[in-house]
Amino acid sequence: MKKLNKYAPYLILAIMLIWQSILYAQPQRFPRPEFEGGYTFPTHQFLFQRGPMWEYMDVAVLIGALLVTAWMVLKKRSRQGLVWVSVFSLAYFGFYRQGCICAIGSIQNLSLALFNDNYSIPLSALLFFSIPLLAALLFGRVFCAGVCPLGAIQELTGFRHVRIPKRVEAVLTTIPFVYLGLAILFAATESQFIICRYDPFVGFFRIDAPFTMVIFGSLLLVTGIFVNRPYCRYLCPYGVLQNIFSRFSRKHLTITPAECRNCRLCESGCPYDVILQSDLVTAIEKPERSLKESMSYMLMIPVLAVAFAVILYNLAPSLSAVSNNVKLAKEIRLEKEEGIKAVSKASVAFFESGKTEAELFTDEQQIIGRFRKGAPWVGLFLGLSLGIGFFRLTIRNVRYDYEPDRGRCYSCAKCFKYCPVKIKN
Amino acid sequence: MSENGNKAESRRAFVKTAGRLLIAAPVLALPVILARKTDVKGYVWQIDPYKCTSCELCKSSCVMTPSAVKCMNAFPMCGYCDFCPGYLRQGAKTYNTAAENQLCPVGAIKRKFIEEPYFEYTIDEKLCDGCSKCVKGCYDFGNGSLYIQIMHNLCVNCNQCAIARVCPSDAISRVPATDPYIVKELKKL
Numbered sequence: 315m316k317k318l319n320k321y322a323p324y325l326i327l328a329i330m331l332i333w334q335s336i337l338y339a340q341p342q343r344f345p346r347p348e349f350e351g352g353y354t355f356p357t358h359q360f361l362f363q364r365g366p367m368w369e370y371m372d373v374a375v376l377i378g379a380l381l382v383t384a385w386m387v388l389k390k391r392s393r394q395g396l397v398w399v400s401v402f403s404l405a406y407f408g409f410y411r412q413g414c415i416c417a418i419g420s421i422q423n424l425s426l427a428l429f430n431d432n433y434s435i436p437l438s439a440l441l442f443f444s445i446p447l448l449a450a451l452l453f454g455r456v457f458c459a460g461v462c463p464l465g466a467i468q469e470l471t472g473f474r475h476v477r478i479p480k481r482v483e484a485v486l487t488t489i490p491f492v493y494l495g496l497a498i499l500f501a502a503t504e505s506q507f508i509i510c511r512y513d514p515f516v517g518f519f520r521i522d523a524p525f526t527m528v529i530f531g532s533l534l535l536v537t538g539i540f541v542n543r544p545y546c547r548y549l550c551p552y553g554v555l556q557n558i559f560s561r562f563s564r565k566h567l568t569i570t571p572a573e574c575r576n577c578r579l580c581e582s583g584c585p586y587d588v589i590l591q592s593d594l595v596t597a598i599e600k601p602e603r604s605l606k607e608s609m610s611y612m613l614m615i616p617v618l619a620v621a622f623a624v625i626l627y628n629l630a631p632s633l634s635a636v637s638n639n640v641k642l643a644k645e646i647r648l649e650k651e652e653g654i655k656a657v658s659k660a661s662v663a664f665f666e667s668g669k670t671e672a673e674l675f676t677d678e679q680q681i682i683g684r685f686r687k688g689a690p691w692v693g694l695f696l697g698l699s700l701g702i703g704f705f706r707l708t709i710r711n712v713r714y715d716y717e718p719d720r721g722r723c724y725s726c727a728k729c730f731k732y733c734p735v736k737i738k739n
Numbered sequence: 740m741s742e743n744g745n746k747a748e749s750r751r752a753f754v755k756t757a758g759r760l761l762i763a764a765p766v767l768a769l770p771v772i773l774a775r776k777t778d779v780k781g782y783v784w785q786i787d788p789y790k791c792t793s794c795e796l797c798k799s800s801c802v803m804t805p806s807a808v809k810c811m812n813a814f815p816m817c818g819y820c821d822f823c824p825g826y827l828r829q830g831a832k833t834y835n836t837a838a839e840n841q842l843c844p845v846g847a848i849k850r851k852f853i854e855e856p857y858f859e860y861t862i863d864e865k866l867c868d869g870c871s872k873c874v875k876g877c878y879d880f881g882n883g884s885l886y887i888q889i890m891h892n893l894c895v896n897c898n899q900c901a902i903a904r905v906c907p908s909d910a911i912s913r914v915p916a917t918d919p920y921i922v923k924e925l926k927k928l
Contacts, residue, residue, distance in 0.1 A: 344818030344882055346925075347857045355814035356861060360920045361892035369781065412895050419898045424769070427776050433913070435773055436781035447766050451759060507899030520895070522804050559766075562759040638904075660907035663792045667908060711751065 369438040372411065376445060376461065379403055383460035384453040386727070387567050393727040399460035400469050408463030413516040415439060417446050417457065418464065418552040419509050421494070422501035429502040429688075446552075450559035454566040458546060458556055459725035464515050465546055469726060471535055472542035475585040483587070486548040491699050494551035495692035496633075503684045505637035509551060542585040546724065557721040567718060567725045571737045574715035581716070583732035588719040593712050608708040615701030619694050626693030630685040643678035646671060782913035784900040788886035788923045790910035793875040797887060798868050800902045807893035808869030808902065810847070810862045813923040816884035819857035824880035825873035826850060826860055842876050843867075864890065886923045 379399060386395040407416065420443040427435035446457035458465045478486075493509075500506040510516075514531040517523025523531075537544045546553050560566070569580050569589065576592050583589065626633075634640045642660045649656040650671070656662075664674070718729070770777075786797070786808065797808040822834075826848050831840040836850060847866035851859045869887055877885040889900075889911075903911035914921065 343880070344820055346815070346817075347819045349854060349857065351854045353853050353857075353859075356859070358811060358922075361890060362919065414895060414897060422898065424773070427773055434776040434778040437777050437779050438781065440770060440773060440777060444766050444769055448763075451763055451766075506904070510898045511901075511904070516802075520802065522802065559762060562755055562762055564759070638909075658907070659792075659794045659796065663794065663907035666792055667790075712747070 379461045383456040400466040404466040413519040425498045425501040454563045468543045476540040561721045580732040588722040611705040618701040619697035622693035622697030623690040626689040630689040634685040785914045793871040798870040806869035813884040825877035
């Protein structure tokens with residue numbers, strides 16, 4: 315007995331050492347054959363799809379398409395030309411490049427690179443994000459007009475024009491802001507790329523998609539026949555940025571090529587109802603807004619911003635459920651506390667991986683902490699946008715022309731044909 | 740009246756210019772901020788065969804049909820077994836290579852006699868749909884030489900890989916595009 319006590323530590327040590335070698339040897343259960351006939355291993359072909367040079371080709375095409383669109387909208391004033399640019403963009407960025415890389419999705423790459431050190435953003439993604447925004451600063455939303463494949467597919471399938479009630483429109487247009495905020499938050503915390511996941515048209519571009527995506531995309535396309543560009547108007551997160559940038563654009567599409575005659579012919583011509591009426595016509599109906607009211611709305615902006623920040627801060631733990639690790643931790647905790655067996659593939663893989671539960675739970679807390687850090691900023695952004703939106707209702711510039719709302723106009727050039735003023739070249 | 744109008748107009752023009760500069764600044768600054776973090780070559784997605792648990796999600800989750808994930812055989816690790824646990828189904832009633840005894844549901848594994856008693860197993864990538872049944876068989880009972888990889892001639896390099904999103908063992912990650920495959924090799928003891 316004494317002897318056993320004496321040797322036990324060494325025995326355990328020996329077992330531990332041998333155990334290691336068993337683990338190591340485990341993948342080699344069968345000895346490697348020694349061939350006599352001069353057999354050589356077949357070689358694998360490791361194939362690539364496209365060289366990195368092609369990514370810059372995409373950037374060049376992007377710049378070219380933006381310039382051509384701007385020329386069509388501002389100089390040539392040709393709707394037909396714009397349709398052809400849309401067809402080209404749909405063919406190239408949509409069906410040839412299969413919807414990747416796109417400016418809408420690049421928001422997430424940017425956010426991931428900004429807030430994570432282990433990811434460096436591909437240069438092409440950065441260019442795809444910033445070039446259309448610069449174009450918006452110069453020429454308005456020319457990217458939406460003819461370059462974005464998602465815009466193009468809807469532009470080419472929008473035939474009728476159904477007016478949406480103003481209140482419904484106002485509620486629906488808040489969705490993209492929330493979408494943008496959440497997309498940035500989820501990408502920054504490395505949990506999800508929701509923009510790419512819920513891209514409705516990429517399935518059409520690849521002619522291959524899960525059926526839910528096909529149904530969602532087809533519904534949007536069918537809706538788009540009557541309510542034009544539903545994705546752009548009520549979902550697109552990049553559209554929010556385009557909207558803000560386009561408000562400060564240097565040049566922008568004008569309805570009339572020369573001087574507006576206030577003839578009201580274009581009034582109902584816009585499929586997106588973004589033509590702003592001239593005050594010469596509607597001066598009588600214009601409601602008076604007092605300075606006091608305007609000031610009270612201005613004071614509401616910071617209140618809203620803080621309120622939303624607080625709300626989002628408290629929502630952070632529930633938002634963090636999109637992260638796979640948080641989901642897994644919840645499942646494992648349920649198994650521990652309630653005795654419900656965790657059967658998901660993730661939990662099976664977790665038990666196989668040999669990670670401890672403590673590690674998983676600290677990981678979960680870290681992710682929730684990151685959400686707590688990021689979510690208030692999203693709330694701040696949402697509150698500010700809503701506050702500024704309210705405030706903008708109280709101020710109004712005096713207009714003597716009919717002109718498009720620079721933020722919401724897609725520069726689709728459909729209004730040209732309603733203007734009776736023509737310039738002969 | 741006209742003077743007031745002019746004033747309002749110049750004020751508006753000033754606000755516009757200021758706003759434009761204010762908004763252009765971050766867009767122009769972004770490349771500068773991110774310059775340190777920019778990568779010209781970019782990334783592709785790849786499966787780490789040492790983390791993979793062969794759960795079969797690669798077959799169903801890829802945006803491509805059939806999946807861009809294909810099986811590979813690491814020949815230096817392969818035992819060239821006659822009774823290959825990746826090739827033949829467990830619990831088969833008869834000992835032959837008839838279709839009902841094969842593990843691969845699409846018959847993508849090709850068996851070739853080399854010399855007694857060794858057989859070479861290669862994968863017909865056109866048929867393989869990445870279900871990784873054979874990977875599990877080889878890992879559980881064999882040398883673990885069969886493993887799956889994302890084939891970059893098929894992969895469309897989604898911004899976020901749809902398989903990576905559901906991968907239970909977190910085996911899929913971004914790898915530099917210059918070195919896009921994680922080849923399984925014989926571990927040195």
